[in-house]
Amino acid sequence: MNTSEPQTGGVVIENLSLSFGANEVLKGVNLDIAEGEFFAFLGPSGSGKSTLLRAIAGFGPTPKGRILIRGQDIARLPPWKRDVGMVFQSYALWPHMTVRKNVAFGLEERRVPRNQIADRVNAALDMVGLRDLADRRPSQLSGGQQQRIALARTIVVEPKVLLLDEPLSNLDANLRIQMRREIRELQRKLKLTTIFVTHDQEEANTTSDRMAVLDQGVIQQVGAPMDLYDRPRNLFVATFLGTANVIRGGPETVDGRPAFRSAHGALFPLAGDGPHGDARHLVIRPQNVHVAAPGTAPGPDAAGGDTALEGRVDHKEFLGGVVRYGVDVQGDMVLVDDPHSMGHAVFEPGDAVVLSLNPRHMTLLPG
Numbered sequence: 001m002n003t004s005e006p007q008t009g010g011v012v013i014e015n016l017s018l019s020f021g022a023n024e025v026l027k028g029v030n031l032d033i034a035e036g037e038f039f040a041f042l043g044p045s046g047s048g049k050s051t052l053l054r055a056i057a058g059f060g061p062t063p064k065g066r067i068l069i070r071g072q073d074i075a076r077l078p079p080w081k082r083d084v085g086m087v088f089q090s091y092a093l094w095p096h097m098t099v100r101k102n103v104a105f106g107l108e109e110r111r112v113p114r115n116q117i118a119d120r121v122n123a124a125l126d127m128v129g130l131r132d133l134a135d136r137r138p139s140q141l142s143g144g145q146q147q148r149i150a151l152a153r154t155i156v157v158e159p160k161v162l163l164l165d166e167p168l169s170n171l172d173a174n175l176r177i178q179m180r181r182e183i184r185e186l187q188r189k190l191k192l193t194t195i196f197v198t199h200d201q202e203e204a205n206t207t208s209d210r211m212a213v214l215d216q217g218v219i220q221q222v223g224a225p226m227d228l229y230d231r232p233r234n235l236f237v238a239t240f241l242g243t244a245n246v247i248r249g250g251p252e253t254v255d256g257r258p259a260f261r262s263a264h265g266a267l268f269p270l271a272g273d274g275p276h277g278d279a280r281h282l283v284i285r286p287q288n289v290h291v292a293a294p295g296t297a298p299g300p301d302a303a304g305g306d307t308a309l310e311g312r313v314d315h316k317e318f319l320g321g322v323v324r325y326g327v328d329v330q331g332d333m334v335l336v337d338d339p340h341s342m343g344h345a346v347f348e349p350g351d352a353v354v355l356s357l358n359p360r361h362m363t364l365l366p367g
Contacts, residue, residue, distance in 0.1 A: 010035035010193035011056065011161055016065035016075075018055055025051045026063065027217040033210075035070070036191045038184065040204040043214035044240070050165060052214070053197045057086045057163055069160055080109075085159035089166045091150040093138040099125070099149055100134040106157040124156035127186060144175045151183070155190065162187070164196040168203060180207050201241055205229075213237050229285075235365055238283045245284040245334050251276035251364075260364065264331035269307050271359035280367030286337040288361040291325060291353050293345075309334075309355045313347045327353060 011033040018026040025048050033039045041049035055063050058079035067075040074082045093102050103124055107117045125131040128148035138146055147167060168176045184207045187194045198204050204211050205225040213220045221233045232238035249262040258270040260282045268282055311329040322337040323346060334355060347353055
Protein backbone atom coordinates (compact mmCIF):
# COMPACT_ATOMS: atom_id res chain seq x y z
CA MET A 1 0.00 0.00 0.00
CA ASN A 2 1.33 3.44 -0.96
CA THR A 3 0.45 5.30 2.19
CA SER A 4 1.32 8.73 0.80
CA GLU A 5 -1.44 8.66 -1.83
CA PRO A 6 -5.23 8.59 -1.49
CA GLN A 7 -6.67 5.11 -1.47
CA THR A 8 -9.88 3.63 -2.82
CA GLY A 9 -12.11 1.11 -1.09
CA GLY A 10 -13.60 1.00 2.37
CA VAL A 11 -14.86 4.47 3.28
CA VAL A 12 -15.21 7.44 0.94
CA ILE A 13 -16.32 10.83 2.25
CA GLU A 14 -17.37 13.41 -0.34
CA ASN A 15 -17.80 17.11 0.38
CA LEU A 16 -19.19 16.50 3.86
CA SER A 17 -20.43 19.51 5.81
CA LEU A 18 -22.25 19.59 9.14
CA SER A 19 -23.53 22.37 11.35
CA PHE A 20 -24.98 22.69 14.83
CA GLY A 21 -27.23 25.71 14.40
CA ALA A 22 -25.08 28.52 13.04
CA ASN A 23 -21.87 26.74 14.02
CA GLU A 24 -20.33 24.95 11.02
CA VAL A 25 -18.34 22.08 12.53
CA LEU A 26 -17.31 20.22 9.35
CA LYS A 27 -16.48 22.19 6.20
CA GLY A 28 -16.42 20.27 2.94
CA VAL A 29 -14.48 17.22 4.13
CA ASN A 30 -13.18 14.80 1.48
CA LEU A 31 -11.48 11.53 2.38
CA ASP A 32 -10.70 8.17 0.79
CA ILE A 33 -9.94 5.37 3.28
CA ALA A 34 -8.83 2.01 1.93
CA GLU A 35 -10.53 -1.22 2.85
CA GLY A 36 -8.56 -2.87 5.65
CA GLU A 37 -6.72 0.34 6.52
CA PHE A 38 -6.15 1.62 10.06
CA PHE A 39 -6.89 5.32 9.73
CA ALA A 40 -6.73 8.01 12.43
CA PHE A 41 -8.51 11.34 12.81
CA LEU A 42 -6.11 13.55 14.78
CA GLY A 43 -6.65 17.07 16.01
CA PRO A 44 -7.12 19.30 19.06
CA SER A 45 -10.38 19.62 20.98
CA GLY A 46 -13.03 21.25 18.82
CA SER A 47 -11.33 20.34 15.53
CA GLY A 48 -14.29 18.23 14.33
CA LYS A 49 -12.67 14.80 14.52
CA SER A 50 -15.27 13.21 16.83
CA THR A 51 -18.11 14.89 14.92
CA LEU A 52 -16.78 13.36 11.70
CA LEU A 53 -16.60 9.91 13.29
CA ARG A 54 -20.13 10.21 14.66
CA ALA A 55 -21.38 11.32 11.25
CA ILE A 56 -20.03 8.05 9.82
CA ALA A 57 -21.76 6.15 12.64
CA GLY A 58 -25.05 8.00 12.09
CA PHE A 59 -25.19 9.90 15.38
CA GLY A 60 -26.17 13.56 15.32
CA PRO A 61 -27.61 15.79 12.60
CA THR A 62 -27.74 14.54 9.02
CA PRO A 63 -24.78 16.08 7.17
CA LYS A 64 -24.59 17.49 3.68
CA GLY A 65 -22.53 15.40 1.27
CA ARG A 66 -21.97 11.67 0.93
CA ILE A 67 -20.51 8.88 3.06
CA LEU A 68 -19.89 5.70 1.09
CA ILE A 69 -18.97 2.30 2.55
CA ARG A 70 -17.99 -0.14 -0.17
CA GLY A 71 -19.75 2.09 -2.67
CA GLN A 72 -23.08 2.48 -0.81
CA ASP A 73 -24.07 5.95 0.38
CA ILE A 74 -25.06 5.53 4.03
CA ALA A 75 -25.23 9.24 4.99
CA ARG A 76 -29.00 9.19 5.44
CA LEU A 77 -29.44 5.68 6.80
CA PRO A 78 -30.21 5.12 10.50
CA PRO A 79 -27.22 3.88 12.56
CA TRP A 80 -28.43 0.28 12.77
CA LYS A 81 -28.49 -0.04 8.98
CA ARG A 82 -24.97 1.25 8.35
CA ASP A 83 -23.07 -1.96 9.17
CA VAL A 84 -20.51 -0.12 11.31
CA GLY A 85 -19.43 -0.89 14.85
CA MET A 86 -18.43 1.79 17.35
CA VAL A 87 -16.41 1.58 20.55
CA PHE A 88 -17.12 4.59 22.76
CA GLN A 89 -14.79 6.44 25.08
CA SER A 90 -16.90 5.32 28.06
CA TYR A 91 -17.17 1.68 26.73
CA ALA A 92 -20.98 1.87 27.31
CA LEU A 93 -21.25 -1.64 28.77
CA TRP A 94 -24.53 -2.75 30.36
CA PRO A 95 -23.70 -2.91 34.10
CA HIS A 96 -26.48 -5.43 34.95
CA MET A 97 -25.41 -7.92 32.24
CA THR A 98 -22.62 -10.44 32.34
CA VAL A 99 -19.69 -10.14 29.95
CA ARG A 100 -21.22 -12.86 27.77
CA LYS A 101 -24.60 -11.09 27.63
CA ASN A 102 -22.95 -7.76 26.80
CA VAL A 103 -21.09 -9.32 23.87
CA ALA A 104 -24.19 -11.20 22.70
CA PHE A 105 -26.49 -8.18 22.86
CA GLY A 106 -25.94 -6.97 19.29
CA LEU A 107 -26.41 -10.45 17.87
CA GLU A 108 -29.64 -10.93 19.78
CA GLU A 109 -30.96 -7.61 18.48
CA ARG A 110 -30.19 -8.84 14.97
CA ARG A 111 -32.08 -12.09 15.72
CA VAL A 112 -29.12 -14.32 14.98
CA PRO A 113 -29.92 -18.01 15.78
CA ARG A 114 -29.08 -18.88 19.39
CA ASN A 115 -26.57 -21.62 18.53
CA GLN A 116 -24.68 -19.21 16.27
CA ILE A 117 -24.68 -16.55 18.99
CA ALA A 118 -22.91 -18.85 21.43
CA ASP A 119 -20.21 -19.77 18.92
CA ARG A 120 -19.62 -16.19 17.79
CA VAL A 121 -19.52 -14.82 21.35
CA ASN A 122 -16.97 -17.46 22.37
CA ALA A 123 -14.86 -16.68 19.31
CA ALA A 124 -14.95 -12.93 20.04
CA LEU A 125 -14.02 -13.46 23.69
CA ASP A 126 -11.17 -15.72 22.62
CA MET A 127 -9.86 -12.97 20.35
CA VAL A 128 -9.60 -10.55 23.28
CA GLY A 129 -8.43 -13.22 25.72
CA LEU A 130 -11.33 -12.94 28.18
CA ARG A 131 -13.44 -16.08 27.70
CA ASP A 132 -12.68 -17.17 31.25
CA LEU A 133 -14.35 -13.97 32.55
CA ALA A 134 -17.56 -14.45 30.55
CA ASP A 135 -19.79 -14.78 33.62
CA ARG A 136 -18.56 -11.66 35.42
CA ARG A 137 -20.15 -8.23 35.30
CA PRO A 138 -18.36 -5.09 34.04
CA SER A 139 -17.90 -3.72 37.58
CA GLN A 140 -15.75 -6.78 38.36
CA LEU A 141 -13.34 -6.00 35.51
CA SER A 142 -10.36 -3.66 35.24
CA GLY A 143 -10.37 -0.74 32.80
CA GLY A 144 -8.30 -2.69 30.30
CA GLN A 145 -10.62 -5.69 30.53
CA GLN A 146 -13.67 -3.47 30.01
CA GLN A 147 -11.97 -2.05 26.93
CA ARG A 148 -11.49 -5.55 25.54
CA ILE A 149 -15.13 -6.43 26.20
CA ALA A 150 -16.26 -3.30 24.37
CA LEU A 151 -14.12 -4.37 21.43
CA ALA A 152 -15.47 -7.94 21.52
CA ARG A 153 -19.06 -6.65 21.60
CA THR A 154 -18.35 -4.57 18.49
CA ILE A 155 -16.43 -7.07 16.37
CA VAL A 156 -18.83 -9.95 17.13
CA VAL A 157 -21.45 -8.40 14.80
CA GLU A 158 -18.84 -8.43 12.00
CA PRO A 159 -19.14 -4.78 10.93
CA LYS A 160 -17.68 -3.53 7.67
CA VAL A 161 -16.05 -0.63 9.52
CA LEU A 162 -14.83 -0.36 13.12
CA LEU A 163 -15.03 3.12 14.69
CA LEU A 164 -13.00 3.92 17.80
CA ASP A 165 -13.81 7.16 19.65
CA GLU A 166 -10.81 7.86 21.91
CA PRO A 167 -11.18 4.42 23.52
CA LEU A 168 -7.92 4.62 25.47
CA SER A 169 -8.37 7.98 27.20
CA ASN A 170 -9.70 6.45 30.45
CA LEU A 171 -6.69 4.16 30.91
CA ASP A 172 -3.41 4.89 32.67
CA ALA A 173 -0.29 5.52 30.57
CA ASN A 174 1.20 2.01 30.67
CA LEU A 175 -2.13 0.32 29.94
CA ARG A 176 -2.75 2.67 27.02
CA ILE A 177 0.50 1.51 25.42
CA GLN A 178 -0.47 -2.15 25.89
CA MET A 179 -4.02 -1.67 24.63
CA ARG A 180 -3.11 0.29 21.51
CA ARG A 181 -0.74 -2.53 20.56
CA GLU A 182 -3.46 -5.12 21.15
CA ILE A 183 -6.01 -3.14 19.12
CA ARG A 184 -3.57 -2.83 16.25
CA GLU A 185 -2.78 -6.56 16.31
CA LEU A 186 -6.50 -7.43 16.38
CA GLN A 187 -7.19 -5.08 13.47
CA ARG A 188 -4.45 -6.66 11.39
CA LYS A 189 -5.73 -10.14 12.20
CA LEU A 190 -9.29 -9.27 11.17
CA LYS A 191 -8.21 -7.03 8.25
CA LEU A 192 -10.98 -4.71 9.37
CA THR A 193 -11.26 -1.14 8.10
CA THR A 194 -10.76 0.89 11.27
CA ILE A 195 -11.08 4.61 12.00
CA PHE A 196 -9.58 5.83 15.26
CA VAL A 197 -10.23 9.28 16.77
CA THR A 198 -7.59 10.65 19.11
CA HIS A 199 -5.97 13.91 20.18
CA ASP A 200 -2.85 11.96 21.23
CA GLN A 201 -0.14 12.17 18.56
CA GLU A 202 1.72 9.15 19.91
CA GLU A 203 -1.40 6.96 19.66
CA ALA A 204 -2.01 8.06 16.08
CA ASN A 205 1.65 7.62 15.09
CA THR A 206 1.99 4.13 16.53
CA THR A 207 -1.31 2.65 15.32
CA SER A 208 -2.35 4.20 12.01
CA ASP A 209 -1.36 3.44 8.44
CA ARG A 210 -2.43 6.96 7.54
CA MET A 211 -4.09 9.81 9.34
CA ALA A 212 -5.94 13.05 8.70
CA VAL A 213 -5.01 16.09 10.77
CA LEU A 214 -8.05 18.32 11.36
CA ASP A 215 -8.40 21.85 12.61
CA GLN A 216 -11.59 23.95 12.75
CA GLY A 217 -13.54 21.42 10.71
CA VAL A 218 -11.05 21.34 7.83
CA ILE A 219 -8.60 18.56 6.93
CA GLN A 220 -5.16 20.14 6.97
CA GLN A 221 -3.19 17.17 5.63
CA VAL A 222 -3.53 13.43 5.00
CA GLY A 223 -0.71 10.90 4.88
CA ALA A 224 1.43 8.37 6.70
CA PRO A 225 2.47 9.59 10.18
CA MET A 226 6.16 9.85 9.34
CA ASP A 227 5.46 11.73 6.10
CA LEU A 228 3.30 14.30 7.88
CA TYR A 229 5.91 14.74 10.61
CA ASP A 230 8.84 15.14 8.20
CA ARG A 231 7.00 17.06 5.45
CA PRO A 232 4.22 19.16 6.98
CA ARG A 233 2.14 21.15 4.52
CA ASN A 234 1.48 24.12 6.79
CA LEU A 235 2.40 25.62 10.14
CA PHE A 236 -0.53 24.04 11.96
CA VAL A 237 0.56 20.50 11.03
CA ALA A 238 4.22 21.29 11.72
CA THR A 239 3.54 22.57 15.23
CA PHE A 240 0.73 20.17 16.16
CA LEU A 241 2.75 17.05 15.28
CA GLY A 242 5.52 17.16 17.81
CA THR A 243 7.89 19.97 18.76
CA ALA A 244 9.18 22.26 16.03
CA ASN A 245 11.41 25.31 15.83
CA VAL A 246 9.62 27.92 13.72
CA ILE A 247 11.99 30.64 12.53
CA ARG A 248 10.32 33.68 11.00
CA GLY A 249 11.99 35.56 8.21
CA GLY A 250 12.38 35.32 4.45
CA PRO A 251 14.51 33.98 1.60
CA GLU A 252 17.43 35.76 -0.01
CA THR A 253 20.45 34.94 -2.13
CA VAL A 254 23.92 35.04 -0.57
CA ASP A 255 26.99 34.58 -2.83
CA GLY A 256 24.71 33.15 -5.48
CA ARG A 257 23.25 30.51 -3.13
CA PRO A 258 19.73 30.38 -1.65
CA ALA A 259 19.43 31.18 2.05
CA PHE A 260 16.86 32.04 4.68
CA ARG A 261 17.49 35.00 6.94
CA SER A 262 15.60 35.15 10.20
CA ALA A 263 13.90 38.31 11.41
CA HIS A 264 16.78 38.66 13.90
CA GLY A 265 19.50 38.27 11.27
CA ALA A 266 20.61 34.62 11.58
CA LEU A 267 21.45 33.10 8.17
CA PHE A 268 20.43 29.54 7.21
CA PRO A 269 21.80 28.26 3.86
CA LEU A 270 19.15 26.26 2.00
CA ALA A 271 19.34 23.06 -0.02
CA GLY A 272 18.61 23.21 -3.75
CA ASP A 273 17.94 26.16 -5.99
CA GLY A 274 14.36 26.99 -4.99
CA PRO A 275 11.97 28.48 -5.67
CA HIS A 276 11.75 29.86 -2.14
CA GLY A 277 10.11 33.23 -2.82
CA ASP A 278 6.94 32.70 -0.75
CA ALA A 279 8.69 31.17 2.26
CA ARG A 280 8.14 33.08 5.50
CA HIS A 281 8.88 30.33 8.03
CA LEU A 282 11.71 27.86 8.42
CA VAL A 283 10.77 24.72 10.39
CA ILE A 284 13.44 22.58 12.08
CA ARG A 285 12.82 19.64 14.41
CA PRO A 286 14.91 19.77 17.63
CA GLN A 287 16.41 16.31 17.01
CA ASN A 288 17.80 17.55 13.66
CA VAL A 289 20.03 20.09 15.40
CA HIS A 290 23.43 19.06 16.79
CA VAL A 291 24.94 20.98 19.70
CA ALA A 292 28.65 21.11 20.52
CA ALA A 293 31.18 23.23 22.36
CA PRO A 294 32.97 25.83 20.22
CA GLY A 295 35.95 24.37 18.35
CA THR A 296 34.72 20.76 18.39
CA ALA A 297 33.83 18.61 15.39
CA PRO A 298 30.59 19.38 13.50
CA GLY A 299 27.47 17.31 13.95
CA PRO A 300 26.91 13.84 12.49
CA ASP A 301 24.76 15.19 9.64
CA ALA A 302 27.30 17.68 8.36
CA ALA A 303 27.94 15.76 5.14
CA GLY A 304 26.17 17.34 2.19
CA GLY A 305 26.31 20.89 3.48
CA ASP A 306 26.15 22.00 7.10
CA THR A 307 25.07 25.22 8.75
CA ALA A 308 27.01 26.31 11.83
CA LEU A 309 25.42 28.83 14.16
CA GLU A 310 26.94 30.29 17.30
CA GLY A 311 24.66 30.65 20.29
CA ARG A 312 24.35 30.58 24.04
CA VAL A 313 22.33 28.13 26.17
CA ASP A 314 19.33 29.89 27.66
CA HIS A 315 17.79 26.90 29.50
CA LYS A 316 17.82 23.12 29.62
CA GLU A 317 15.27 20.36 30.39
CA PHE A 318 16.06 16.72 31.12
CA LEU A 319 13.48 14.56 29.33
CA GLY A 320 15.00 11.13 30.00
CA GLY A 321 16.15 10.04 26.56
CA VAL A 322 17.26 13.54 25.59
CA VAL A 323 18.35 16.81 27.12
CA ARG A 324 16.41 19.64 25.49
CA TYR A 325 18.31 22.92 25.26
CA GLY A 326 16.92 26.31 24.40
CA VAL A 327 19.75 28.10 22.60
CA ASP A 328 19.65 31.83 21.88
CA VAL A 329 20.94 32.45 18.35
CA GLN A 330 20.99 36.19 17.64
CA GLY A 331 17.62 36.59 19.34
CA ASP A 332 16.01 33.44 17.91
CA MET A 333 15.34 30.65 20.42
CA VAL A 334 16.30 27.28 18.89
CA LEU A 335 15.34 24.08 20.71
CA VAL A 336 17.85 21.23 20.49
CA ASP A 337 17.27 17.61 21.56
CA ASP A 338 20.64 16.15 22.49
CA PRO A 339 20.58 12.34 23.07
CA HIS A 340 21.33 11.51 26.69
CA SER A 341 23.54 8.68 27.88
CA MET A 342 25.23 8.12 31.21
CA GLY A 343 28.33 10.28 31.49
CA HIS A 344 27.46 12.41 28.45
CA ALA A 345 28.58 16.04 28.86
CA VAL A 346 25.79 18.47 29.70
CA PHE A 347 25.74 22.16 28.86
CA GLU A 348 24.53 24.67 31.39
CA PRO A 349 22.65 27.96 30.95
CA GLY A 350 25.12 30.63 29.86
CA ASP A 351 27.45 28.23 28.02
CA ALA A 352 28.56 29.21 24.52
CA VAL A 353 27.74 26.49 21.96
CA VAL A 354 27.75 25.88 18.23
CA LEU A 355 24.69 24.44 16.49
CA SER A 356 25.07 22.45 13.28
CA LEU A 357 22.13 21.79 10.95
CA ASN A 358 21.76 20.09 7.60
CA PRO A 359 19.76 22.13 5.04
CA ARG A 360 18.10 18.90 3.90
CA HIS A 361 16.42 18.66 7.31
CA MET A 362 14.79 22.07 7.12
CA THR A 363 11.25 22.73 5.85
CA LEU A 364 10.18 26.01 4.28
CA LEU A 365 6.57 27.09 4.65
CA PRO A 366 4.64 30.12 3.44
CA GLY A 367 3.31 32.77 5.78
